[in-house]
Each structure stands twice: as structure tokens, then as C-alpha cells.
Amino acid sequence: MMERMLQSRKTRKLSRHSPVAYGLIAPSFILMLTFSYFPVIVAIVYSFTTWDGFNPPQYSGLTNYQQVLSDPIFWLSMWHLLLWGLFKLFVDLAVPLVTASLIFHLRSLRAQYVYRVLFVVPMVVPGVVLLMIWSFLYDPNLGVINSLIHHFGFTSLTPDWLGDPNLALVALMLVGLPFVVPFNLLIFYAGLQHVSESVFEAATLDGCSALSRFFKIEFPLLLGQTKLLMILTVIGLLQNVMGPLVLTNGGPGYATYMPALMMYFDAFQNNQMSLGLAIAMIIFVMVLVLTWVQNKFIRPSEEFVN
Amino acid sequence: MTKWRKGLAAVASLATVVTVLPAANVSAASAGSGNLTFKGVITMDAGAYTPSPPPPKGQQGFGIQYVATKVLAKEFEKLHPGITIQFVTSPSGQSITPWLLAKADGGQAPDITPQNVLSLSSYPSGIFTNLKPYLQQPDPYLGGKKWSTEFQPNITAQYVSPDGGQYVVNGDYVGVAMYYNKDVFKKAGITATPKTWSQMMTDLAKIKAIGDVPMEWDVAGGYNGEMRNLGWLPRIFYSNFFASQFNQLRYTKQAQISQEDYVIAIKKGVIGTPNPRWKAMWPIIQTLAKYWQPNVEANDNNGVAPFQAFLTGNVGIWLDGSYSAPTIIQQNPSFQWGTFKIPLLTKQTSKYATNTFYPGLGGPFGGGFNYSVSTPRADSSMTPAKMKAVINWLQFLSTPAHDSFIVNESAGFVPTVIGATPLPDMKDLYRQTQASTNFIDGGMDLTQNEEDAIYRAYQSWIGGQMSLASFEATCEQQMVAAADQLISQNHWNLSQWGIR
Numbered sequence: 001m002m003e004r005m006l007q008s009r010k011t012r013k014l015s016r017h018s019p020v021a022y023g024l025i026a027p028s029f030i031l032m033l034t035f036s037y038f039p040v041i042v043a044i045v046y047s048f049t050t051w052d053g054f055n056p057p058q059y060s061g062l063t064n065y066q067q068v069l070s071d072p073i074f075w076l077s078m079w080h081l082l083l084w085g086l087f088k089l090f091v092d093l094a095v096p097l098v099t100a101s102l103i104f105h106l107r108s109l110r111a112q113y114v115y116r117v118l119f120v121v122p123m124v125v126p127g128v129v130l131l132m133i134w135s136f137l138y139d140p141n142l143g144v145i146n147s148l149i150h151h152f153g154f155t156s157l158t159p160d161w162l163g164d165p166n167l168a169l170v171a172l173m174l175v176g177l178p179f180v181v182p183f184n185l186l187i188f189y190a191g192l193q194h195v196s197e198s199v200f201e202a203a204t205l206d207g208c209s210a211l212s213r214f215f216k217i218e219f220p221l222l223l224g225q226t227k228l229l230m231i232l233t234v235i236g237l238l239q240n241v242m243g244p245l246v247l248t249n250g251g252p253g254y255a256t257y258m259p260a261l262m263m264y265f266d267a268f269q270n271n272q273m274s275l276g277l278a279i280a281m282i283i284f285v286m287v288l289v290l291t292w293v294q295n296k297f298i299r300p301s302e303e304f305v306n
Numbered sequence: 307m308t309k310w311r312k313g314l315a316a317v318a319s320l321a322t323v324v325t326v327l328p329a330a331n332v333s334a335a336s337a338g339s340g341n342l343t344f345k346g347v348i349t350m351d352a353g354a355y356t357p358s359p360p361p362p363k364g365q366q367g368f369g370i371q372y373v374a375t376k377v378l379a380k381e382f383e384k385l386h387p388g389i390t391i392q393f394v395t396s397p398s399g400q401s402i403t404p405w406l407l408a409k410a411d412g413g414q415a416p417d418i419t420p421q422n423v424l425s426l427s428s429y430p431s432g433i434f435t436n437l438k439p440y441l442q443q444p445d446p447y448l449g450g451k452k453w454s455t456e457f458q459p460n461i462t463a464q465y466v467s468p469d470g471g472q473y474v475v476n477g478d479y480v481g482v483a484m485y486y487n488k489d490v491f492k493k494a495g496i497t498a499t500p501k502t503w504s505q506m507m508t509d510l511a512k513i514k515a516i517g518d519v520p521m522e523w524d525v526a527g528g529y530n531g532e533m534r535n536l537g538w539l540p541r542i543f544y545s546n547f548f549a550s551q552f553n554q555l556r557y558t559k560q561a562q563i564s565q566e567d568y569v570i571a572i573k574k575g576v577i578g579t580p581n582p583r584w585k586a587m588w589p590i591i592q593t594l595a596k597y598w599q600p601n602v603e604a605n606d607n608n609g610v611a612p613f614q615a616f617l618t619g620n621v622g623i624w625l626d627g628s629y630s631a632p633t634i635i636q637q638n639p640s641f642q643w644g645t646f647k648i649p650l651l652t653k654q655t656s657k658y659a660t661n662t663f664y665p666g667l668g669g670p671f672g673g674g675f676n677y678s679v680s681t682p683r684a685d686s687s688m689t690p691a692k693m694k695a696v697i698n699w700l701q702f703l704s705t706p707a708h709d710s711f712i713v714n715e716s717a718g719f720v721p722t723v724i725g726a727t728p729l730p731d732m733k734d735l736y737r738q739t740q741a742s743t744n745f746i747d748g749g750m751d752l753t754q755n756e757e758d759a760i761y762r763a764y765q766s767w768i769g770g771q772m773s774l775a776s777f778e779a780t781c782e783q784q785m786v787a788a789a790d791q792l793i794s795q796n797h798w799n800l801s802q803w804g805i806r
Contacts, residue, residue, distance in 0.1 A: 138601075
């Protein structure tokens with residue numbers, strides 16, 4: 001009864017302030033509609049046309065989708081995406097999670113702070129610069145990696161990292177080693193800070209080892225963060241143009257071709273903007289489905305969290 | 307090369323002298339400058355010739371400081387009060403295409419942009435103005451003569467687009483040469499630079515034997531992955547192999563082999579896998595590829611990696627454009643270096659060789675003075691009065707004196723406008739621009755789609771993932787598809803050649 005009364009009072013208060021509230025929200029809302037939603041709607045509509053990106057589009061139904069879905073190169077790029085996705089999901093989540101846990105359990109708060117800063121500082125390096133650095137690291141003649149291999153006497157084992165079609169995708173996957181993704185690290189660290197101290201104390205009293213504490217307490221309690229980061233990682237990977245574009249251009253041949261790269265080439269190189277939009281829509285649907293699946297099947301525990 | 311080096315080393319002093327020249331040239335050139343009603347801002351992305359920002363304190367003298375276009379802009383503004391030239395640039399480190407396309411869609415494209423005529427097919431039609439009618443109009447800076455008379459006919463012929471229009475005006479030329487490390491040559495026991503292809507192959511084997519990298523080059527040469535620099539090879543080979551058939555290949559009787567001619571040749575099987583002469587190039591390339599740097603098939607940051615490798619002193623030959631010479635000089639490598647011409651293909655290399663030396667590898671396409679004008683649809687500020695002013699500004703830039711002033715500042719290009727003067731030690735390259743450049747590309751760059759697909763197939767073939775037969779089949783399929791696309795797009799009636 002009391003609860004209902006409070007609720008009704010809240011509703012009345014809200015409705016009294018609503019014109020002002022809506023007025024305040026309106027500019028942001030209009031800007032969001034204009035710059036975030038309108039382009040998406042235009043993209044959806046234009047993906048059903050033949051459009052070069054400049055001249056008036058002509059309705060063409062599902063032609064673009066049929067063309068994309070019947071293109072073996074698209075399915076090859078999807079295969080690359082799957083391989084890369086599985087690898088990336090594992091390393092980009094596991095490594096920061098373990099690192100966050102290790103830092104969190106350091107006794108010295110100063111040490112925690114220093115490690116956090118050290119791992120997060122690379123975030124300020126622009127992505128393209130990072131890729132250029134990796135490009136030089138991989139260079140078979142001048143690169144650090146092959147120079148080290150030479151140095152240790154394994155001259156015959158120096159690979160052509162980005163030029164060998166069998167190795168190029170692996171080389172792309174390894175960009176970012178040791179995979180302590182700063183953003184993911186911070187999210188996991190923040191998650192650990194929200195776990196009730198009493199949980200850790202109880203675990204200590206029960207004689208729980210660091211390993212079982214990680215698997216039985218920390219990981220389950222961080223499922224919420226894991227879910228969020230899984231979604232963001234998948235979205236990031238599906239939109240991944242820059243890495244393959246800068247390092248391999250999707251090659252050699254189609255060895256590192258990705259759906260987003262295909263979208264970019266179709267839209268901006270091959271004069272087929274609507275085909276690029278169709279690929280973008282397919283990627284969009286994939287993101288939606290994967291997000292729904294994750295939301296449906298990963299249910300984090302709210303228990304023991306502050 | 308010694309000549310080149312001396313000349314290029316003197317660029318700094320020359321640039322200082324030349325900087326003072328334009329005032330005199332301008333007053334001479336501007337005896338008549340046309341009456342312009344437009345008042346306002348002309349925006350120009352001058353590409354390679356964009357005025358350099360002032361260098362940071364303490365770094366004066368490092369790198370080339372481009373001032374010519376800025377100096378000329380000031381002179382133009384004096385001649386035409388009320389007009390301002392504003393230099394804009396596309397975001398650095400990325401292809402200009404997406405940026406310009408986005409701008410054009412919003413009607414905000416700059417008035418003038420730099421365009422490689424070979425890359426125009428990556429843009430939708432309607433973004434660039436057909437300059438052909440303007441080229442037929444009097445140029446006030448030429449005393450009323452037609453603007454077109456300023457440009458070399460052999461170059462203009464290469465700028466005709468499939469629809470018969472001309473969308474780019476050219477004012478410079480880039481050469482391609484074999485840079486070589488004299489110390490490596492000496493170490494390998496090579497006493498003279500190779501004159502023929504077979505001599506070069508012998509020399510490359512010698513360099514490989516001493517453990518150095520025989521040859522480096524930037525095969526991808528761009529962000530978009532077009533064939534770009536790989537396209538240099540078909541030009542060397544087919545210009546030689548098909549030299550005696552050049553006139554037959556000019557089906558439409560234009561000065562150069564046009565895209566329409568290539569389409570006809572492809573459809574007739576003269577260009578493409580049905581012709582063994584066309585196929586003969588690829589096994590030779592396969593042999594040559596064994597001497598290239600290990601990561602030749604990787605994207606290479608726009609040629610930085612091969613250049614840096616050459617600077618290490620462990621590379622015998624580096625194939626690159628004349629634009630790289632000033633950079634090598636700037637880097638002052640610890641070894642002696644020089645250049646030699648692309649060796650001549652002879653019967654020793656292929657039975658189809660015709661002993662014809664094609665001097666024009668490189669050409670106007672890769673230069674910096676290649677400018678297009680946006681249409682009113684792509685640039686909503688482009689009124690008829692403004693168009694007149696923009697054309698006038700381009701006419702002003704392309705006078706012989708101004709072309710020389712702009713282009714010589716780069717020290718890596720030569721001016722192509724008739725009457726322009728190259729740097730003293732670039733005269734050899736300048737003569738190339740005037741020579742008959744009857745080149746034959748091989749029909750592999752008709753559209754971006756085709757070019758990209760062939761380039762990727764080539765990578766797979768050289769990388770051992772595809773057989774030569776499959777590669778050739780891909781080329782044929784892509785070339786025929788591109789030919790059909792161009793026939794359909796341009797509504798060409800090719801029935802007189804038996805093509806439907």
C-alpha cells in the first residue's frame with residue numbers, strides 16, 4: 001500500500017515536470033535521431049537500391065543481398081571473421097580478466113595504481129599508429145621480430161608474417177599482444193571493486209586458493225562485465241576495417257579479407273555504395289542476433305555485489 | 307644519376323632563386339587575366355603541391371618547404387581583388403576517395419581536387435566537371451590562345467576518359483627508374499648496369515648469391531589495393547611485345563589506345579589469354595619475383611618499407627618513382643647509389659620481344675599536378691561565375707612559368723606544360739615527356755573492381771595459392787566483365803568490330 005502511494009506520488013511529480021524534462025531532453029534527442037538513427041534508416045533503405053553513393057538511387061529489391069550472399073568471397077571473409085572472433089573473444093576477455101584480478105589482489109594500493117596506469121597508458125596511442133608500429137615489427141627484413149629470430153640463430157625460420165597467405169591472418173590476430181586490452185581491464189577491475197569485501201574475506205577464511213577464488217567467485221560475479229565486453233568485442237570485430245586495411249589490405253589475395261573490409265571496398269573503391277550498405281546491414285543483423293543471444297543466455301548473478 | 311644528384315642537391319638554392327621569379331613571370335603572364343565577376347573563396351586541395359605549414363622552431367631546413375602555390379595564390383588574388391584562394395587538405399593518412407565522396411554527397415566538395423586520371427573510375431559519375439569545353443576556350447594568360455594548346459598532345463591523349471571527356475588537367479610527369487646500390491653491385495662483381503632484361507636477371511642472381519636482397523619495390527603502392535605499381539610491369543612488357551601492333555590496336559583512331567580500344571581488343575581476344583603474346587609476360591614475372599623482397603605481397607605502408615630496406619645498404623636494386631630521389635638525398639645513405647633505365651626486353655628473354663624501348667614508364671598519372679574541378683552538384687557553391695574563376699585560376703597555374711615554378715619545387719617531378727622549364731638535371735626525364743609514349747597496358751585496369759580482383763589473384767598466384775592457369779582464367783574473366791561493364795555504361799556500339 002505504502003509502495004503504491006510512493007509510486008503514485010512519483011508519477012504525479014514526473015508528469016508535473018514532464019514538459020520541462022522533455023524540453024531539456026529534446027535537443028539531445030533530436031540530435032541523436034538526426035545523426036545516429038537517420039543515417040541508419042537511410043542505409044537500410046538504400047541497401048535495397050542500386051546506388052553509387054552520389055547519383056540518384058534506383059530501387060532494386062533484394063539484388064544487393066542476393067549478390068553478397070552468393071559471393072564466395074563474402075563467405076570466405078565470414079570464415080576469417082569466425083576464426084578471428086573466437087580467438088579475439090578468448091584473449092581479449094581472458095587476459096584482461098586475469099590481469100585485473102592479479103592487480104586487484106596486490107597488497108600495496110600504490111602498486112595497484114602503478115600497474116593500472118602502466119596497462120592503461122597504451123590507450124592514448126592512436127590505433128593507426130599502433131598498426132603502423134606492428135607493420136614495422138612484422139617486416140621480414142627490418143622488423144624486430146625477425147631480427148630476434150635471426151639473433152637467436154633460427155635464420156631459416158624467419159617467416160614472412162604479412163606476405164605469406166597462410167600466416168597473414170594469424171599475424172593480424174596477434175596484433176595487440178599481450179592482449180591486455182586497457183578498456184577491458186578497467187571494466188573488470190571496476191567490477192572486482194564492486195564485489196563485497198565480505199565475500200573475499202569468507203573465501204579466505206574457508207581456505208580458498210587463489211585459483212578457486214578466481215574460478216568460483218570472481219569470474220561468476222563478473223559475468224555482467226563479461227557479457228558487456230563480449231558484446232563490445234563482437235561489435236568491434238565486425239566493424240574491424242582498420243587492421244586489415246592498414247596491414248594487409250585484405251591480402252595477400254583474399255587471405256585476410258573481412259566483411260567490414262569488403263563493405264569498405266565496395267562502398268568507397270568499387271563505386272557500389274548500395275552493395276556496401278547491404279553488407280553493413282548484414283553485419284548489423286549479426287550484431288543484433290549475437291547481442292540477443294548473449295543477453296538471453298548469459299545471466300550474471302547480482303548476489304554479493306555492492 | 308650523378309647528374310641528377312648534383313641537380314637535386316642544388317634544389318634548395320634553386321628554390322630560393324625561383325621563389326623570387328614568379329613576380330616577374332606573373333606580371334608578364336597577366337597582361338590579360340580575364341574579367342571575373344565572382345567574388346569569394348576558391349577552395350583547392352593542391353595535393354602534393356599544398357603549401358607547407360611553417361616548420362616548427364629549430365627544424366627549418368628539414369624537408370622541402372612548398373611555397374609556390376601559396377605565392378601564386380597571392381599573385382592571383384592581387385590580379386583579381388575579391389577572390390581568395392584557400393588551400394584545404396583531405397585527412398592525412400587515408401585515401402582521398404571516401405572523404406571526397408562524403409563531401410560531394412553533401413555538396414561540399416572543394417572546388418579543385420587532385421586526381422589520378424587512372425583512379426577516376428572509383429568515383430561515381432557526376433562529381434567532376436568535364437573540362438574539355440573549357441580547354442577549347444581562350445586562355446587569357448596565353449594571349450587568348452586556346453587553353454588546350456598549353457598541354458602536350460601525347461599527354462592529353464592519355465587523359466581522355468571512356469565517355470570522351472577530359473576531367474583532369476596535367477602539369478607534371480613522374481619518371482620511374484631502377485635505383486641501385488653501387489657498393490652491392492661491386493660486392494657482387496657487377497661492373498656495369500644492365501642494359502637488357504636478361505643481363506639484369508643475371509645481375510639479380512649474383513646479388514642473391516652474396517646474400518643481399520636483389521630487388522625491392524612497392525608493388526601495392528596505395529591504400530586501396532589497386533594494381534598501381536604492379537601495373538608498371540604490364541606496361542613495360544606489353545609496350546614492347548605489342549609495339550608493332552600499336553596502330554592496329556587504335557581501333558577508334560585516337561592518338562593513344564583508349565579504353566574503348568582495350569574493350570574491343572579484349573572482346574576480340576587480341577588482349578587477354580586467347581593471345582599467347584599477352585600470356586608470355588607472366589612466366590617472366592614469376593622468375594623475376596624470386597628476386598623480390600620477402601614481403602613483397604604484403605601491404606607496405608605506401609612504399610615506406612622497401613625504401614627503408616634500400617637505405618640499409620643490403621638491397622641491390624630498388625624500383626621506384628623519380629619522386630623518391632630527393633628523399634634519398636635527404637637521408638644521405640652511407641653507400642654510393644645511382645640509377646639506370648628499365649632494361650630493354652630482347653629476344654633472349656621472350657620470342658615476342660620487339661626490341662622496342664618504351665621510355666615512358668611512369669608518366670603523368672602519378673604526378674602531383676593533376677587537378678579536377680567539382681561539378682555544381684558536388685560543390686553547391688559552384689556557380690557559373692565561380693566556375694569561370696576556378697578555370698581562370700587553373701589557367702593561371704598552368705602557364706609555362708608557373709607550372710615550372712610549382713613543379714620544380716618538388717625536385718622529383720618535371721613540368722609538362724609546353725614551354726615549361728625543368729630543373730637542369732631533370733632534362734632527360736623532361737625529354738621523355740615529349741617523346742612518343744605509345745604505351746600498352748594490357749587491359750587490366752579498366753575498372754577498380756577488375757584491377758582489384760586481378761591484383762588479388764596475382765598475389766595468390768605468386769604466393770603459390772593459385773596456378774598460373776587459374777590466374778590467367780581470373781584475368782580473362784575480370785577483363786571481359788569490365789569490358790562488358792564499360793560497353794553498357796557508355797552505350798558503345800561496337801558492332802562494326804563484330805562485337806554485340
